[in-house]
Amino acid sequence: MAKQPFKVVDGYGLPVLNCVLMAGFVLFGSIAPAIADTPVKGGTLVVGRVADINTFDPYNTQDDPSIFTELTVYERLVRLADDGRGIAPELATSWTISPDGLTADFTLRQGVKFWDGTPLTADDVVFSLARAVDQKSSWGFLFSPVKSVTKVDDKTVRFQMTEPFAPLLTALSTFAASIYSKANFEKWGDQAGNNPMGTGAFALKSWNRGREVVLVRNPNYWQAEKPYLDSVVFRDVGDDNARTVQLASGDLGLIANVPANQVNQITSAGDVVFRVPGTMIGFIELNHKVPPLNDRGARCALAYALDRKSIAKVVYMGFAAPALSLMPAATFYYDPNTDPISYDLEKAKAELAQSAVPNGFTVNVNVRNGTASDLAVAQIWAAELAKIGITLNIQQIEATTAQQMVNSEQYSIDISTWTNDTPDPDELMGVTQDYQSQDADHSNYHSDEARNLVIAARKEMDPAKRQVLYSKLQRLVNTDCSFFYTANEDRIFAAQPAVQGFSPNSQGKYNFENVWLKH
Amino acid sequence: MIRYLRGRLLQFIPVLIGISLIVFFLIRLIPGDPAIALLGSRATPELIKRVHEQLGLDLPLWRQYFHYLSNIAHGDFGMSFFYQTDVWTLAFERVPTTLALMSYAVVLSILAGVPISIIAATRRGTVADEAIRFILTVALGVPSFWLGIVLALGFGVVLKILPISGAGEGGFDTVRHLTLPAITIASALTPILVRTLRSSLIEVLNSDCVTTGRAMGLARRYLLSSYLLRNSLRPVITVISINIGYLIGGTVITEQIFSLPGVGSLLIGSIATRDYAIIQMATLLFALLVVMVNLAADLLYRIIDPRVQL
Numbered sequence: 100m101a102k103q104p105f106k107v108v109d110g111y112g113l114p115v116l117n118c119v120l121m122a123g124f125v126l127f128g129s130i131a132p133a134i135a136d137t138p139v140k141g142g143t144l145v146v147g148r149v150a151d152i153n154t155f156d157p158y159n160t161q162d163d164p165s166i167f168t169e170l171t172v173y174e175r176l177v178r179l180a181d182d183g184r185g186i187a188p189e190l191a192t193s194w195t196i197s198p199d200g201l202t203a204d205f206t207l208r209q210g211v212k213f214w215d216g217t218p219l220t221a222d223d224v225v226f227s228l229a230r231a232v233d234q235k236s237s238w239g240f241l242f243s244p245v246k247s248v249t250k251v252d253d254k255t256v257r258f259q260m261t262e263p264f265a266p267l268l269t270a271l272s273t274f275a276a277s278i279y280s281k282a283n284f285e286k287w288g289d290q291a292g293n294n295p296m297g298t299g300a301f302a303l304k305s306w307n308r309g310r311e312v313v314l315v316r317n318p319n320y321w322q323a324e325k326p327y328l329d330s331v332v333f334r335d336v337g338d339d340n341a342r343t344v345q346l347a348s349g350d351l352g353l354i355a356n357v358p359a360n361q362v363n364q365i366t367s368a369g370d371v372v373f374r375v376p377g378t379m380i381g382f383i384e385l386n387h388k389v390p391p392l393n394d395r396g397a398r399c400a401l402a403y404a405l406d407r408k409s410i411a412k413v414v415y416m417g418f419a420a421p422a423l424s425l426m427p428a429a430t431f432y433y434d435p436n437t438d439p440i441s442y443d444l445e446k447a448k449a450e451l452a453q454s455a456v457p458n459g460f461t462v463n464v465n466v467r468n469g470t471a472s473d474l475a476v477a478q479i480w481a482a483e484l485a486k487i488g489i490t491l492n493i494q495q496i497e498a499t500t501a502q503q504m505v506n507s508e509q510y511s512i513d514i515s516t517w518t519n520d521t522p523d524p525d526e527l528m529g530v531t532q533d534y535q536s537q538d539a540d541h542s543n544y545h546s547d548e549a550r551n552l553v554i555a556a557r558k559e560m561d562p563a564k565r566q567v568l569y570s571k572l573q574r575l576v577n578t579d580c581s582f583f584y585t586a587n588e589d590r591i592f593a594a595q596p597a598v599q600g601f602s603p604n605s606q607g608k609y610n611f612e613n614v615w616l617k618h
Numbered sequence: 619m620i621r622y623l624r625g626r627l628l629q630f631i632p633v634l635i636g637i638s639l640i641v642f643f644l645i646r647l648i649p650g651d652p653a654i655a656l657l658g659s660r661a662t663p664e665l666i667k668r669v670h671e672q673l674g675l676d677l678p679l680w681r682q683y684f685h686y687l688s689n690i691a692h693g694d695f696g697m698s699f700f701y702q703t704d705v706w707t708l709a710f711e712r713v714p715t716t717l718a719l720m721s722y723a724v725v726l727s728i729l730a731g732v733p734i735s736i737i738a739a740t741r742r743g744t745v746a747d748e749a750i751r752f753i754l755t756v757a758l759g760v761p762s763f764w765l766g767i768v769l770a771l772g773f774g775v776v777l778k779i780l781p782i783s784g785a786g787e788g789g790f791d792t793v794r795h796l797t798l799p800a801i802t803i804a805s806a807l808t809p810i811l812v813r814t815l816r817s818s819l820i821e822v823l824n825s826d827c828v829t830t831g832r833a834m835g836l837a838r839r840y841l842l843s844s845y846l847l848r849n850s851l852r853p854v855i856t857v858i859s860i861n862i863g864y865l866i867g868g869t870v871i872t873e874q875i876f877s878l879p880g881v882g883s884l885l886i887g888s889i890a891t892r893d894y895a896i897i898q899m900a901t902l903l904f905a906l907l908v909v910m911v912n913l914a915a916d917l918l919y920r921i922i923d924p925r926v927q928l
Contacts, residue, residue, distance in 0.1 A: 309887055503650050
């Protein structure tokens with residue numbers, strides 16, 4: 100739920116959408132990177148990212164650079180399958196979930212070693228995952244029905260739940276469920292977050308804060324022949340233009356967070372651009388306590404004035420699709436056919452006329468400083484609203500201050516970007532619709548119908564029945580005009596042509612174990 | 619002289635305490651809680667409370683400041699909230715890069731500024747003088763974040779003759795790495811230098827001693843080196859010491875563009891994350907730099923002009 104970069108992708112049971120998503124990584128100017136050549140070993144890949152990491156301890160992790168680095172140095176029991184649609188084994192080779200959904204047993208892969216050569220044991224797994232499900236940890240809420248994690252024998256780890264918990268496997272594929280060495284963690288004490296020990300393809304060599312994180316090949320990696328690269332360097336290059344220029348000069352081999360307006364420049368220089376569609380969604384949160392936002396008619400008038408097509412085309416320069424649900428399009432159980440709210444000024448007028456404020460009103464909207472796309476969304480929206488007598492008062496506010504205004508509920512409307520950390524909708528739906536959760540967002544939207552649907556869907560183990568519940572919930576968001584969405588924004592990476600095998604999966608994992616450099 | 623120096627150095631203490639006080643309270647006045655910066659949208663009251671306790675932010679402000687001061691007196695500048703490491707190490711290992719960059723930019727400005735000023739002053743009112751004025755006005759107006767990118771594109775991407783990221787491995791490699799950032803900063807500093815130097819040169823050119831020298835038939839070159847340049851050194855020092863703050867601002871932006879591991883880039887990142895300890899440390903370092911440069915300027919005045927009494 101880190102509200103910036105990445106994640107997700109793919110829907111269950113939605114064939115048309117899946118086709119689009121499977122076309123996933125579109126390449127401009129040339130053909131998609133064929134893995135026809137045989138990978139060669141060696142070389143260093145320098146990756147330019149917007150910010151430094153904060154920690155290697157998943158317990159306290161909040162920022163995206165840390166999340167994606169942890170996904171590289173640690174592994175988890177399971178991972179998202181390459182097609183983004185299912186769950187594949189990683190440190191667990193198999194698992195069984197009891198028919199009542201209350202017990203799950205995982206069989207551990209044998210012969211896995213940490214970077215220092217010590218073997219991975221069931222104790223390490225239990226230690227890491229007991230911290231992950233701790234409700235005091237930053238991400239404990241992802242595992243709230245998990246009662247205990249215990250060792251059954253040297254090869255088996257058991258999860259016990261207080262109630263059936265459908266999102267268990269996807270939650271276990273997130274960075275929050277990373278597995279690390281218990282002995283190493285205990286050795287370092289409160290400095291453990293700076294001194295990781297994992298089983299991932301790359302081991303930490305050095306961390307020069309504010310400059311770079313250097314990872315080197317894990318000599319004990321369990322996947323034979325992998326990884327191919329000698330090392331991966333995550334370098335902080337905060338300036339968007341500087342990242343693009345440093346890719347062109349060869350200082351960087353791969354860059355993340357490419358602004359859409361730089362794509363042409365990059366492809367014309369012969370470099371390669373990757374798009375991951377549907378991973379992020381433009382998200383507009385309302386404070387339902389502030390009149391007239393407590394009035395459905397006023398909210399719907401605002402919602403129908405959002406021209407999503409123009410936003411996708413103009414603001415994101417085509418690197419986005421108009422959103423059709425509050426769920427990002429790549430989320431499981433996404434349903435675009437639940438009466439999505441589309442641009443219709445006549446309907447907006449009609450909704451306004453039936454509201455408590457038929458003659459229009461003025462409302463403040465917060466946009467984070469420096470997020471040009473959010474500002475443009477607000478401006479396009481304000482221009483439309485002006486036509487029906489609603490004045491949008493756009494306030495540009497520094498990011499941390501804007502977040503504090505939301506958290507303390509001192510805001511009316513807040514525009515930002517939402518990214519799910521798991522492909523399961525439970526995370527986003529939980530924080531937006533379950534108003535009694537301690538992790539509820541700050542919208543003051545109190546609907547028992549919505550809350551009951553979230554809870555029922557979390558417990559429902561049958562995918563078909565879960566789909567029905569989530570479709571109902573998405574429809575409810577649309578009829579209630581409770582939360583607004585704008586566009587599913589593509590995630591854009593760029594790399595030098597020599598970089599092969601780079602394919603961020605639907606969770607956004609960088610997959611450096613498969614990356615190699617063509618000479 | 620030694621007494622003077624001791625007096626000035628003692629003055630540093632109240633100045634730095636004053637600055638630490640202002641910075642300490644100013645950054646706490648900015649809305650935006652470090653706990654929220656760390657926790658983001660999921661900052662529940664419990665998590666915020668836990669982070670506040672961890673970071674010592676639950677204490678009254680005056681106690682926090684007192685702790686901060688007494689820790690500094692013991693050589694402890696605090697822990698970074700974000701990195702959970704000692705800020706002294708974090709900031710101090712970056713000082714050489716920032717100092718090298720600033721010095722390089724000053725040297726480039728002098729190397730370019732002095733000859734340009736002499737041409738402008740001795741050829742006052744000519745096409746050359748006008749052209750210099752025009753070019754330097756444009757240079758002053760160009761924002762450094764734009765110029766830096768253009769230089770990086772030109773010299774790093776198209777010509778591929780200079781590196782555009784990082785500070786290199788030391789020695790000549792570092793000089794190469796710092797060249798484009800230093801040019802970026804110097805391009806803004808040089809016009810200010812030339813403007814001051816040109817008018818002071820014109821003043822010297824019109825002075826009695828130069829007129830007498832000319833009447834005595836002294837060679838132009840001799841006049842330039844003995845009278846003009848010596849007399850022009852003072853304004854150079856003045857301009858650079860006054861603009862030290864501006865120079866620091868320039869390094870903050872330039873370090874960001876060229877991914878230099880300096881104090882400036884650390885400061886920028888820390889403001890967004892409300893990493894109080896780093897902001898305080900970096901600001902103190904910059905403040906120390908400003909007072910030291912001013913002291914050095916005063917001492918230099920004395921050396922180049924014996925009439926100056928300290």
